Amino acid sequence: MSITPTERDAALALNMVLPGGTDWISAGDDAITQNAGKVAVKIQQMLLEIPQKLSADIVGTYRHLVLAAWQRNTRDYYTDIYTDSYGAPLKLIDYGATMPLLLDGKIHASVVPELDYAKTDGSxxxxxxxxxxxxxxxxxxxxxxxxxxxxSRNPANTETRPYFEVDASDEDYAGDVIAGYQCHVTGDGSTPNSGERVYWFLEAHGLEHTANANPDFEGWFSIGVSNRAELTERGKGRALIMDAGNRPGMAFHFYKPYIELQPNTAFTLDDRARPAWGDGAGVNHAARTVGTLIGAHPINMRREGAIGPRWQTQSNSPxxxxxxxxxxxxxxxxxxxPVQAGDRLSAWKSGTVYNVSPDHVHVPNGGTGPENLPFVTAQTLAVATEAFVEGTAQGTRQEIQVTPKGTTTLVTGLQIEEPEVAGDTSILVRTNKDGTTTQTRVKIGAPDSGGPGLRALVIPN
Structure with missing residues (x-):
C-alpha cells in the first residue's frame, strides 16, 4: 500500500509524525512505505479536522490549505533603475507552511502581511x-x-511618456460636456446645479454643441470658473486668473464683461517669421512670414457699427x-x-476693404490674394530726416497724405519740417499753380507785408 502525493503533502503540512516519533521530513522513503497503511487513515482523519485546527480568530469556511508562506524579496521585480530602498514587495513561496484559503479562492485577511498592502477599506x-x-x-x-x-516606469523610452487621457464614449460625442476636470471650492460633483456649487473647470464639449449658437464653436474646449448658486459668501463666483511666476498676469472676471491685465503686466505680440516645421506641407506646416495676416496686422478689431479703442488716464499731474x-x-x-534718413517711424492710416477671406483674417496665398487687403486712402506719417545717432541726431518730419479724387495714389497735402533757411516756415503745402501741382514751403513775407508791424505768410511765385 502507498499514499498519494496529496496525502503526503497534507501530512507534511500538518507536521504529522510517524510511529515511533519520527518526523515526516527526516523519515526515509522506506519508513514512509512501511507505515503507509497506518498513516493514510490518520491523514484522512486530520484533513477532516482542519477547520477545527485553524486559529480561532480566523472566521470562515475553508476549501483547502496551500503550502506557502510570505517572504520579503531582496530585489524588486523591476531591476532597472529602482533600488532596494524603495522597498521590495512580498511574494508567496512554497516551503511547507500552511495558509488557509476561503471558498472563493481568496487569501484570508488574517494571513496577509500588514505592511505595504492596500485593503479594500483603505485601512x-x-x-x-x-x-x-x-x-x-x-x-x-x-x-x-x-x-x-x-x-513613467520606463523613462528612457520616449513612447512611455506619462499622459493623462479622458475619452468620451461613442454615444457622448453629441452631448454638451463630454469629458473634463473640475476642482470644487464649494460643493462637489454630487451637488445639484440648483445648490451651492463653485468650481474651476477644464471641459471638452460635444461635436454638435455650440457656444452662443455659433457653428464655429462646435465641439469647443473651455476653461474657467462656474457658479451654480449664490447662497452665501462662499457661493459667489470668482475670477479666472492666468499666473506666471506666481504673479497674476491676466484676469477673466466672473461678473464683468472684460479681460483685465494685472498691474506691472504687458501684452507683447511677436510676429517674427518662422521656418516651416513638420513635413513642410499644409497651412499649419508652412513657413510663417510677416504679411500673411491682413497687412501684417496680428490684432484685428471688427464689428458692424462704430468701433474704437479707448484710453483714459486719471492723474493730477499736468x-x-x-x-x-x-x-x-x-x-x-x-x-x-538706428533708423536712416527717409525711414518711416509711424503711420496712422485710414481706408477701406472690398473683399474678405472665409476666416476674415488671413490674406490668401501667402499674402498675395485680393481678400482682406486694406486700401489706404489717407495717412499721417512720421519720417526720419537724417540717420539717427543716439543722443545727437534724431531729426523728423510729419506728413499728412490724402488721395486726390479719381485716383488711388497718396500725395502729401501738408508737411511739417524744421525750417533751416532764414525766411522759411516749418510748413510745406501742396499747391496748384496754373495747373501744375507741387509741394511748396510757406515763407515769411517782407516786414509790414501783412500790415503795419506784421509779416504775411507767403508762397513764392
Whole structure:
C-alpha cells in the first residue's frame, strides 16, 4: 500500500509524525512505505479536522490549505533603475507552511502581511502603485499640500511618456460636456446645479454643441470658473486668473464683461517669421512670414457699427495723459539698429476693404490674394530726416497724405519740417499753380507785408 502525493503533502503540512516519533521530513522513503497503511487513515482523519485546527480568530469556511508562506524579496521585480530602498514587495513561496484559503479562492485577511498592502477599506497604507507596463503612481508630500505623482516606469523610452487621457464614449460625442476636470471650492460633483456649487473647470464639449449658437464653436474646449448658486459668501463666483511666476498676469472676471491685465503686466505680440516645421506641407506646416495676416496686422478689431479703442488716464499731474507709442528701429528685436534718413517711424492710416477671406483674417496665398487687403486712402506719417545717432541726431518730419479724387495714389497735402533757411516756415503745402501741382514751403513775407508791424505768410511765385 502507498499514499498519494496529496496525502503526503497534507501530512507534511500538518507536521504529522510517524510511529515511533519520527518526523515526516527526516523519515526515509522506506519508513514512509512501511507505515503507509497506518498513516493514510490518520491523514484522512486530520484533513477532516482542519477547520477545527485553524486559529480561532480566523472566521470562515475553508476549501483547502496551500503550502506557502510570505517572504520579503531582496530585489524588486523591476531591476532597472529602482533600488532596494524603495522597498521590495512580498511574494508567496512554497516551503511547507500552511495558509488557509476561503471558498472563493481568496487569501484570508488574517494571513496577509500588514505592511505595504492596500485593503479594500483603505485601512492599510501604501506608498506607490504600478499599473500596466509603464504607469507609476505615488504620493508626494510637498509645499501647500500632498500630491499624486504620475511618472513613467520606463523613462528612457520616449513612447512611455506619462499622459493623462479622458475619452468620451461613442454615444457622448453629441452631448454638451463630454469629458473634463473640475476642482470644487464649494460643493462637489454630487451637488445639484440648483445648490451651492463653485468650481474651476477644464471641459471638452460635444461635436454638435455650440457656444452662443455659433457653428464655429462646435465641439469647443473651455476653461474657467462656474457658479451654480449664490447662497452665501462662499457661493459667489470668482475670477479666472492666468499666473506666471506666481504673479497674476491676466484676469477673466466672473461678473464683468472684460479681460483685465494685472498691474506691472504687458501684452507683447511677436510676429517674427518662422521656418516651416513638420513635413513642410499644409497651412499649419508652412513657413510663417510677416504679411500673411491682413497687412501684417496680428490684432484685428471688427464689428458692424462704430468701433474704437479707448484710453483714459486719471492723474493730477499736468504731464499725464493717454498715450500711444510707436517705435521704429532697423536690425532685429534682439539687436536693434538706428533708423536712416527717409525711414518711416509711424503711420496712422485710414481706408477701406472690398473683399474678405472665409476666416476674415488671413490674406490668401501667402499674402498675395485680393481678400482682406486694406486700401489706404489717407495717412499721417512720421519720417526720419537724417540717420539717427543716439543722443545727437534724431531729426523728423510729419506728413499728412490724402488721395486726390479719381485716383488711388497718396500725395502729401501738408508737411511739417524744421525750417533751416532764414525766411522759411516749418510748413510745406501742396499747391496748384496754373495747373501744375507741387509741394511748396510757406515763407515769411517782407516786414509790414501783412500790415503795419506784421509779416504775411507767403508762397513764392
Amino acid at each position: 492599510t497604507p501604501f506608498t506607490e502603485i504600478f499599473l500596466g507596463q509603464s504607469i507609476r503612481l505615488r504620493e508626494v508630500r510637498g509645499a501647500r499640500g500632498h500630491r499624486l505623482q504620475y511618472t 504731464g499725464a495723459s493717454p498715450e500711444t507709442l510707436n517705435l521704429r528701429t532697423r536690425g532685429t528685436v534682439e539687436a536693434p539698429l
